[in-house]
Amino acid sequence: MQTDGAERIPRIGQPPETRRDFYVKLVWIAMWLAFLGSPVADLLQGNHTPLATTLGWLGLAAFGGCYVGLVVRQMGRTLGRIAAQVCLAVLPVFAVVMSFTLGDDWLVLFVYVSVACGAVLPLRWTRPAIVASTAALLVVGLLMGASPEYWLLIPTLLGGFSMIGVRELVRTTRELQEARAQVAQLAANEERLRLARDLHDLLGHSLSLITLKSELAGRMLPDQPAKAADQVADIEKVSRQALVDVREAVTGYRRPRLAAELAGARAALTAAGITAQVPADAPGLP
Template identity: 60%
Template sequence: MRQGRAADELPLMPLGRSPRSRRELLPKVLWIGVWLVFLSPPVHDLASGHHTTGGTLAGWLGLAAFVGIYLTVVFRNMSRSALPPRLVGALIAVLGALAVLLSLTLGSHWLGLFVYVSVACGATLPLRAAYWTIPVTAGAMTLVGLHVGEDEALDLVILVLLIGFAMTGVRQLVRTTVELRQARATVAQLAANEERLRLARDLHDLLGHSLSLITLKSELAGRMLPAHPDKAAQQVADIEQVSRQALVDVREAVTGYRRPRLADELAGTQVALTAAGISVETPAEPDLEGIGEDSESALAWALREAVTNVVRHSGARRCTVDLVRRQTLDGPVLELSVEDNGSGGPGAGAGNGLTGLTERLEKAGGSLDAGRTRHGFRLVARVPANAPADVGSGA
């Protein structure tokens, strides 16, 4: 239990992220402090009294300067406000000069400083620079060790090389972790954008159709009210039913479960166009054998958007809805066409509805063609006529 509480009080610092508070800074300090174990020989050498007073004082000052520069380089490299590359290179050069100077003047106990120079090279310099500065550091330590008569300097060379190149690996791991975290954030942002786009499409298609129908029936009720109150009451009842259904559709769209059915949309097409005073011809019953749910839903959205545009923008008096199967070079498709004898509405470019509809059909593997004809406006939506299960069984 105590270990669990300690872990909660001292959370591990996420790899590749700068400390944002004192609680996150402490693990970083402990991690860096472990490496200060190589300072024990120089400290013990200064405390032993083997040097003169001036030599000891100079040793303490040189050691303090060395540790301060090392911690500055490493700490600033982990923070958001990293030092300029040229300044980092200059500070590492100063570290190397101090390591050489202190080892030559104070003895072999100071050769461990080269370990810190190697760590600084691997942790802060670019990889190409680190790959040659680490061996140079090891070579300099070897020469200094031979000069001060330290036979074990060759054994320390291996440690300098291993730690230096290990730090380059840790640095690459940190960089990969940062890139992975950024990629995950990007994927999450794209998913959020896609969900907002889906919701915008659903609400546009749902509310556009429902509000157009409510407007039409309200106008009819207003015209019928003086002379035919019974018929006006029927229109008001229809308005209530449409508004209730619109609320249900909006809730389903928000929760992501809205999947309209083509048969229901065909029935709604008859009601909407008739209420608008437009004669309509629709297929008796759609043949949806082998059509996947996504393809059927895309066609249903296409029919809803097309009918909404006919009611709101076209000024048409006649509309024909057709649903046929065709064989194309890409395989069998189910084709929905909606054609009217109106003007096609204002503007020459595709509006938000057609743009969203094109995206829906493309996700289902289909396509959309829409444009003016000699006698009005025509919208054609196509989806594959083979459901995924049928494709797999036929393979």
């Protein structure tokens, strides 16, 4: 089974295990964090008091840490009730409070609220939460009396619903990996069964022949030592051939052939003193 394609599948929704995974996730995070340029620029312009600026930086760091922790570590996994409540309460509270406190430049935080909801909430809650986040963005903007930031409605909606698509990709990828593992396990089990059947056919026939010839040799030994010696020689030959067949079966090279089975049956019947018309081959059979 080929594994190169599986190894190239991005480890979506899982902690990075290699340096490449780390950088891929870092680029992904950086793309979404570009929306924070507006709040960062607002803080750098010095439009607020020192206390407000300090609290703004702390709040932005806390918001970003909460968002990154939720999305990166939990993406594709259904949260429990407590974690879902944290996602629904903490991030929106940060977005609302900081928008009202620091200005309309901070309305972009609702984009992250929508993305976090789409990424980590149970699926039955994602769509209502995304719509609610978008509606909250619009309502907060109108209540602030600022110029309407209608353009933010599009990334807020698309960001949340795109995360639903990512979650489906995560689920499909994991199901594919599990299916591949199951197929590999089934193939291994089938190979074990095939080997067991081959060994049963090989050893069953050979051991039966050895048992028969041993009994004949025992009966011939007192009166017919020469014939008994012939039977012992046949036993040695059969045992050696059985060993060769077992080795070939284990290495996967042997495939039972009808002609060989017929020859073995003819030899066993002849050793038992039974005359039978056994063909050397059966060309009419597939």
